[in-house]
Amino acid sequence: MHRQRCLVVDIRGDKVTVLTPDGRFKNMSRQNLDLFVGEEVLVAEPEASKVFPSLFGKRLALAAALSLVIIISSFFSYTRYLEARPSLAYVTVDFVDSPGSIELEVNDKGLVKSARSFDEPGEKVLSATDVHLKPVEKVVAHVVRACGQKGVSGVLIGIVPIKESPAVNSLEKRVAEKARESLKELERARTQEAGTGVSATLNTLRLDLDIRKEAEKLNMSAARAAVWALAKKSGQGQEKEGNSGQVNITSDSGQGKPGKSVSVKSTLPSVDLEALLKAQSSENQKKYIEEITRAWVEEFKGTLEEQDEGGPEKPGQHEKPEGEKSRDQESKGESESGKRGPEGGNQKPADENDKGPRNPAGNRREENSRTEGQKGDRSEESQNEGPRHGNPGGGR
Amino acid sequence: MTFSFTKKSSEETLESRVARARDGDRTAREELIRDYAPFILKTASSLVKRYVAFGKDDEASIAMSAFNEAIDAYASKRPGFLAFAATVIRRRLVDHFRKAVRHPEIPFSALENRDSGNSRAVDIEVLDSYGTTDWQKVIERRDEIERWKETLEEFGLTLNKVVKMTPKHEDARTRAIEIAKIVARNRHLRDKLFLTKRLPVDDILSWLPPENRVSRKTMDRQSVYITALVIILTGEFPSIREFLGIDGRGGDT
Numbered sequence: 070m071h072r073q074r075c076l077v078v079d080i081r082g083d084k085v086t087v088l089t090p091d092g093r094f095k096n097m098s099r100q101n102l103d104l105f106v107g108e109e110v111l112v113a114e115p116e117a118s119k120v121f122p123s124l125f126g127k128r129l130a131l132a133a134a135l136s137l138v139i140i141i142s143s144f145f146s147y148t149r150y151l152e153a154r155p156s157l158a159y160v161t162v163d164f165v166d167s168p169g170s171i172e173l174e175v176n177d178k179g180l181v182k183s184a185r186s187f188d189e190p191g192e193k194v195l196s197a198t199d200v201h202l203k204p205v206e207k208v209v210a211h212v213v214r215a216c217g218q219k220g221v222s223g224v225l226i227g228i229v230p231i232k233e234s235p236a237v238n239s240l241e242k243r244v245a246e247k248a249r250e251s252l253k254e255l256e257r258a259r260t261q262e263a264g265t266g267v268s269a270t271l272n273t274l275r276l277d278l279d280i281r282k283e284a285e286k287l288n289m290s291a292a293r294a295a296v297w298a299l300a301k302k303s304g305q306g307q308e309k310e311g312n313s314g315q316v317n318i319t320s321d322s323g324q325g326k327p328g329k330s331v332s333v334k335s336t337l338p339s340v341d342l343e344a345l346l347k348a349q350s351s352e353n354q355k356k357y358i359e360e361i362t363r364a365w366v367e368e369f370k371g372t373l374e375e376q377d378e379g380g381p382e383k384p385g386q387h388e389k390p391e392g393e394k395s396r397d398q399e400s401k402g403e404s405e406s407g408k409r410g411p412e413g414g415n416q417k418p419a420d421e422n423d424k425g426p427r428n429p430a431g432n433r434r435e436e437n438s439r440t441e442g443q444k445g446d447r448s449e450e451s452q453n454e455g456p457r458h459g460n461p462g463g464g465r
Numbered sequence: 466m467t468f469s470f471t472k473k474s475s476e477e478t479l480e481s482r483v484a485r486a487r488d489g490d491r492t493a494r495e496e497l498i499r500d501y502a503p504f505i506l507k508t509a510s511s512l513v514k515r516y517v518a519f520g521k522d523d524e525a526s527i528a529m530s531a532f533n534e535a536i537d538a539y540a541s542k543r544p545g546f547l548a549f550a551a552t553v554i555r556r557r558l559v560d561h562f563r564k565a566v567r568h569p570e571i572p573f574s575a576l577e578n579r580d581s582g583n584s585r586a587v588d589i590e591v592l593d594s595y596g597t598t599d600w601q602k603v604i605e606r607r608d609e610i611e612r613w614k615e616t617l618e619e620f621g622l623t624l625n626k627v628v629k630m631t632p633k634h635e636d637a638r639t640r641a642i643e644i645a646k647i648v649a650r651n652r653h654l655r656d657k658l659f660l661t662k663r664l665p666v667d668d669i670l671s672w673l674p675p676e677n678r679v680s681r682k683t684m685d686r687q688s689v690y691i692t693a694l695v696i697i698l699t700g701e702f703p704s705i706r707e708f709l710g711i712d713g714r715g716g717d718t
Binding site (some may be wrong): 072076078079084086087088090091093094096097098099100102103104105106107108109110111112113438 | 548
C-alpha cells in the first residue's frame with residue numbers, strides 16, 4: 070500500500086483533515102492518534118482507490134462486475150438453449166477417391182449439435198476441431214479443406230432431413246456453397262503447387278432417415294451407402310486396373326459389443342447415377358434408393374454374418390457379395406492394419422476419363438456442380454463416363 | 466507537595482512565559498517546569514497507564530525532558546502550548562518504549578494505537594522521532610495554517626468549505642492551481658480579490674491565456690478553491706507553499 074506524506078491542517082474530535090502535496094484535502098478518522106496541526110503524517114493511499122477514486126467509480130466497478138456475471142450466465146444459458154434446439158437434419162461429407170467420412174447432426178439454428186466420423190481421417194479432423202454448436206457450413210468447409218489437402222476428386226454431401234422443412238433447403242444451399250468455395254481454394258492451391266489443376270466435383274444428395282438407418286448397419290454414412298448401392302444396381306461398377314483400394318466395413322453388433330469387420334479390396338465403381346435415377350419418377354426416387362440401399366446393406370450384412378459363423382476368417386474365405394467381385398477379403402486380424410478405411414494413397418485419383426460421380430441426381434435435389442473452370446467440360450464428360458464414387462465407407 | 470496551575474501574573478500568558486524561557490530566562494523555565502510538573506506526570510501516567518513519580522520512574526524524567534524540549538520548540542505566541550507539550554511528551558515516551566521494546570517491564574499498550582480494539586487498518590502513521598528543529602517547523606506550519614484559516618474567514622470561507630469545493634479530479638485541480646498562480650501574479654486581479662473579498666471571475670476569464678481558458682461554470686465551481694490558493698500564494702505562508710511545491714510570487718504582471 071502506497072503511503073503519501075500529508076500535512077495535518079485541522080483536527081476536530083475524532084476527525085482530521087490533511088492536505089496532500091497535490092492540493093487535495095482528505096477528511097479522515099483520527100484513529101486516536103496524537104496528531105498536531107502542522108505536522109506531517111503518512112497517509113495510506115490504497116491501490117484500489119487509485120483505480121476507483123470515487124464512490125461513483127466503485128459503484129461503476131460493481132455494476133460492471135454484475136454485468137459480467139449476467140453476461141457469462143447468459144452465455145451459458147444461451148448455450149444450453151442452443152443445445153436444446155431440435156435437430157433439423159444430418160449432414161454427411163464423403164470424399165471421392167480419398168478417405169474421409171463424417172456425419173453432423175444439425176439443429177434448427179444451423180449449428181452442429183453432434184458429430185461423428187466413419188473413418189480415421191474423419192476422426193482426425195473432428196478430434197482436432199471443436200465443431201460443437203458451430204455453423205454447419207463452416208464445419209463442412211473446414212472438413213473439405215482438411216480432408217482434401219492431399220487431393221480429392223470429388224465431394225459428396227448428403228442431407229438427411231429429420232423433418233422436411235424449407236429450412237433444410239436453405240441449409241443444403243449454404244453447405245453446398247461453402248463446400249464449393251473450399252474446393253476452389255484447394256484447386257487453386259494444387260494448381261499453384263503442381264502447375265495443373267485437378268477437377269473436383271461437388272454433389273449433394275438428399276436422402277431420408279430410412280436410408281440412414283440402413284447405412285448405420287454398416288457403420289457408414291447414408292450418402293456413401295446409397296451411392297454404392299446405386300453403383301451396384303446399375304451394374305456400372307467396373308474394376309479398374311490398379312484402381313483399387315482397401316476398405317474396411319464393420320457391422321454394428323449392437324449391445325455395445327465390438328462389431329465384426331470385413332476388409333475388402335475395392336475398385337471404385339463408375340456409375341452414371343444421373344442417368345440411373347432419370348428412369349425413376351421424382352416420387353419414386355427416394356423409395357427406389359431406399360430399397361436398393363437396404364438390399365445392398367442386407368447383402369453385406371449377410372457376408373459379415375457368414376464370416377462370423379465361419380470362425381476366424383482367412384484370406385480368401387470370405388464370399389464376395391454379388392456385384393463386388395473385385396473385393397478381396399482379408400482376415401480380421403490382417404484387417405487391423407488397414408482397418409481405417411480406404412486409404413487414399415492406394416486409390417488413384419480419377420483419370421481424365423473417369424471424372425467421378427455425377428450426382429445421383431434427380432434424387433430429390435441434386436447439385437452436380439463442378440467447380441468453376443470445370444463446368445465447360447461437364448457435358449462432354451458426362452457422355453463419356455458415369456460418376457465415380459468413393460469407397461463404400463471405412464467403418465472403424 | 467502542592468502545585469499551582471495559576472498564571473504567574475494575571476497579564477502574562479503561558480505562551481509568553483514559554484517565550485521568555487525559550488529566550489534564555491532560566492528562572493522562567495524552572496518556574497514553568499515546576500508549575501507544570503503535575504501536568505507532565507499526568508500526561509505520562511495516562512500513556513503508561515499507571516502512576517509515575519519524579520525520582521522513581523524513568524517515564525517521569527523523560528516526560529519532564531520532553532516538556533523542556535517543547536519549550537524550546539514552541540516558537541509561537543499563539544495559544545496551544547500545553548496541547549503541544551502533551552504531544553511532545555507522549556511521542557518522546559513512545560520513542561523510549563520502542564527503543565527498549567525487549568525490556569520485560571515495557572507497557573506494550575503504550576506502543577499500540579490508542580484506538581486499540583478497533584480492527585480497522587491504520588490509515589495514518591506519524592513520522593518517527595521528531596527533534597526540536599522538527600517540532601519548531603511543526604509549530605511554524607501550524608501558525609501558518611491557523612493564519613490561513615483566519616484569512617479565509619475574512620473572505621467568508623471556512624476550511625470545511627474549501628475542502629468540499631476542492632476539485633476531485635487531478636486535471637481540474639491542476640488547472641485551478643494554474644489559475645490561482647495567474648491571479649496571484651496579476652496585481653489587478655489580486656487587488657480586486659482582496660478588496661472585494663470575492664474572486665473576480667469575469668476579470669480572470671478575460672485575462673486567462675488561451676491554454677488556461679475555462680468555462681465560467683467551471684470557474685464559479687472552483688472559485689472557493691482558487692481563492693484559498695491565492696491567499697496561500699500571496700500571503701506569508703512559505704511552509705504551506707513549500708509543502709505544495711507551488712510559488713505564485715513570480716513577479717507582478
